[in-house]
Structure formats: C-alpha cells, structure tokens
Amino acid sequence: MVTRVSSDIMNITALSREEINKRADAPFEFWGPTPEEARKAAVAKTKGLKDKQCTLKKALSTYLRDGINIGIGGFVNTRAPVAIIHEIIRQGAKNLTLSFQSNSICCELLAGAMILEPDHLSIRRIELAWYGYGVIGIAPLLRYLTSKGMVELDDYTNYGMSARFKAGAMGVPFLPTRDHGGSDMELVNRGQMVKCPFTDENVYLVPACHPDLAIIHVPMSDMYGNARIFGALCTCPEIAQAAVNCILTTEQIIPDGNIRSYPNLTEIPYAVVDAVVEQPFGATPGACYGYYWFDMPYFLKFKKICDEFRKTGNKDKLRAYYDEYIFGCETFDDFLEKKPYKLLKDLIKQDGAQPIVKI
C-alpha cells in the first residue's frame, strides 16, 4: 500500500486555498493517451521496414487532429522542429495540448497563430518545464496568453518533463524523482508525493507523458526512420518513443547500410517512427549541431513583432508576418527561398564543422 504524503510546502506557499484545492480535488487525468492506450497503439502498428519518406503535408494530414497532445522535440533553440510547426499552422488544429521540455519559437509560433486565427488553431493547455527565449528574454506571447487565462499550464522541472517522457518511452505509468517536492510545483502539477515502500522516505512521482504525436528534427535518418542525433540529444529519443505517432524531419536521408555499420549511433529506432521528411534547415532559426548555427537576428525580429503586439494589442504586423512567412508559403522550402544564400552559408560556417559521423 503506497501512502500519499506531502512535504511542508504548505508552511511557505503563497498560493490561495482556492487555487490549491482546485488542483488537489481534480481527479488525475493523462493529458493525452493513457499508458494502456499508447501500448495498444504500438502493438497495432505493422513493424516491418518500410520506406516512410513523404512530404510534411501528407504526414500532418495523416496525424494532425483536433484535441491531440503534440510532443515538441529539441531544447530551447536547439533542433526546434520549426518546419513541422509551420505546416501544423497551415493545416490548423484546435484544442491542442503541447508537451515539451524547454522551447522557444515553436510554441511562440503556435501561440501567435492562435491569437490571429483561434478558429483555425488553438492551444488548450501546455505541460512544460520552460518556455522562453533564453538570452534574449521572456516569450511575449506566453505572457499574453497566461495573463488572459487563455491556456492552462502544468509545470515541472526540466528533469521532471524528461522523466515523464522517459516513463512513457519505458511503458511505465510514472517515474520517481528527487525534485518538485517542497516547491509549489508539488501543489499545482499532476505529480504526487508518496512514501517509498522500500526506504520509507518521501519521493515524488511524475506521471508518464504520451503525446499523440511527437514532432522531432534530427540531423540524419534512413528512409525507415532510424535516426542519429549529434550534439545534445535533448529529450528527443524519449519523446519519440513515448508518443503514439512520430514525425521526423531530417537534414538528410542516409543509406540504411550506413546505419547498419554503426548501429550504436542510432538514437531513435525505426519502429517508433511513422513519417520521415527530408528537410534541410528544418530547425532554422534554431541551430542544428553539425549543420548550422542560430539565426539570432531572425529570433529578434520575430520576438520584436510579438512584443509590439503584446504592448499595443495591434495585430497588423503579426498578421503580416504569418501571411508572408507561413500562410504565404506552400512548403518550408518556399520559406527558405526568402532567405539570402549568404545568410544560409554563414549559418553553416558558424556551426564550426562539428564532429559527426556521416560515413
């Protein structure tokens, strides 16, 4: 028998009784597939090697639906799956749940789409560890949506979200962690403090997170979806394996014979991947280790537009941005067409030719 316990957080919290009780009294629910549903979906898949290459249009018309949980790969500005986000915005989906580790432009792009066209795309809730721009500051659209009470948030630490995806990837309903307890996250998130049956000590359990759809950008993959990642793995392998379906964009498709030469380098196994889209620069303005560096001026340009909207309430510039760069483009390649060759060349150069295994 596992006993529910709590730390002494009540001695220091500034949260109101009403707010604490609202969360304490709510019955637990997974914000997406349950572990059992996720398992059934995996069992139901055909698992032979098949060529999964397709277009982003086709991949998302297959897997994007209203009300799903989308697990966003990458970390802050690293390997952000921007190309997939653009296509999600073009196709539209309502009442989405977003689950991610730490992210910047991906969630801001979705938030901006919701502000402009709420009947076309909307975010209902976000389970996260961190949402911001890093060195260039706070995400203005997050501030806007939260101050208006337009989205529900569920907060964990970075390890908490990683552990939640890892539990999903392991096929277990939760993982114990040594954080969250004693902070206000204990009172507001969907984790639970229990007494450990073996040590008799308090330990914090975080529930598994199974996205309906994982969206991940990788440096290289074969046509079956066996993917390599260089630099930070972030929590991409766990998110891919936890999700019911997974779409990969990859800088390049490499021969499967090459994968078989270095099987130790495969971070995401083909069986968990449903669609593979070759999309060079698929994470820009984010960085992709071994390929290109951040496009910092681009981040600043987009953030400035969002900041202006938050301060003035005027949507004109925001709308003009989406009309030109997202709705005005048929594909991500069309978006890349708008970038000067010199800039792309420079971003490649700034990566500094990181060591990666291509052969």
Next chain:
Amino acid sequence: MAGYGAFEMIAYTGSGVLEDETIVFVGTGLPIISAMFAQLTHAPNLNMIFEAGSLASILEQGMPLSVGDTRAFRKALYAKGLCNAFELTQRGYADYAFIGGAQIDMYGNINSHFQGGTYGRPVTRFPGSGGAGAMAANCEKTISIMALEKRRFVEKLDFCSSIGFGDGSPDYRRKAGVLGSGPYRVITNQALFGFDPESHRMMLLEVIPGKKPDDIQKMVSFELLISPYLKEMKEPSEDDLRLLREKCDPEGFFLKRKVFE
C-alpha cells in the same frame, strides 16, 4: 583599483566560490563565465555539466547562448541528453548548482514562475522552472546569482520554484524528498551571502568595499543575519578583468550586458 562592471564583479565572485576537482552544473551566461574563469585560474580541474547533456566541454568556440547549443557541446567528454545530465546529478555527481530567478527569500527559496495575480492567471509569467528546480534539489550545493534589489529579496515568494531551506526547519528538504544539501551562497554585485547552519537564514558574509551592512540591509526586504567574521569582497585585478573580458566573454554578451536590439 580597476574599474569593473556589476556583472564582472558577480562573475569574479562566483568563480571564487568554486573549488578545484569538482563538477559544476551551469546555466547560460554568468555561471559559465564564473566556471571558465575558475578553470583559467585556481581550478584547472573543474568541469561543467550542461543540462542538455554534455560533460566537460571545452568552450573554445565562444559563449554558448543556450545550454543545449552547439558550443556547449564543443569537445565534451560525454554528450547525451537531459535524462543523462540530470540522472548523473541526482546520483550525486554535481557539486554545485548555479541558478537565478526573479525572487529569493531568507531561506534561499527562489521563484522563477510568475509574479502578481494567481498561478492560473499570472500578471507576469516567467519561463518556468527549467533546470533550476532540479538543480536546487539535486546538486550538492546551490549558488544563486541575483541582482541586489528589495523587490527581489522578498519576505514571501509569489511561488516557490526552486527549493531552498523551505521554512528553515531542519528536515524540510528531507521531507520534500530531495537530497542535495541546499543553498550555499547567494552572489550579488555588492554582497556575498551564505546561510546560518542552525537557523538556515541568509547571512551576510562579505560586502563590497565602501559599503556597510546597513547599506545592504536597506536593499533586502527581510532581516539579514550578519556574520561575525564579516569581510570585504575581493575585487578583480587588472589581470583578472583582462582574462574575463578577453577569454571568458569576448563578445561581451553577459559581462557588458549587450542588449540585443
């Protein structure tokens, strides 16, 4: 005495706290500069963990702009993902955490979630815990970097994101299920704080030359304890400043607080 900026003083003081032969878990910006400076001076065998999954990188490409970026993985000895970095830490292999936040209280608890309004409808929402909540729980010693302002050193946090000593009681952290020993130092540009081992309250250890404990107390909303061994903060020499400016942050991203516009 050489002229130095507020952030240069913070980075310099932070490096002095770090001992050789340890592992420090760093976030973006000043913590990296402190760690690099320590490596170049008194702690050549200090190594960094970045939460995105690298251990012991060599930052020869310049300052990482986020902890998962390419530069943070340059010439690392180990390059994996967040699970690996945090599990190594949870296991006890990270000696120091460097964290920041919007508010800190007398027991070293820190807020990085929101200010004003309610959790469900905050006036100003911040990015969230990020790695800080896990670092404050699992690194052995927590070092905080804060600007010394009354609105930041508060009586009560709007939200506790990163656990310190909680309510100050001896078993607060144990009951919370966390294993790190907790707050160790708080670094500002005008004062260095530690914590009283008995009461767990914040204690003034060092002040910048020319300031008195009273001046510092005026910048803090709660009552400070004053160390019986109160010292002046050591200031960086010309050589130290040259090293900081030329080797640790040549682009001036953090030390010069170059605002991106």
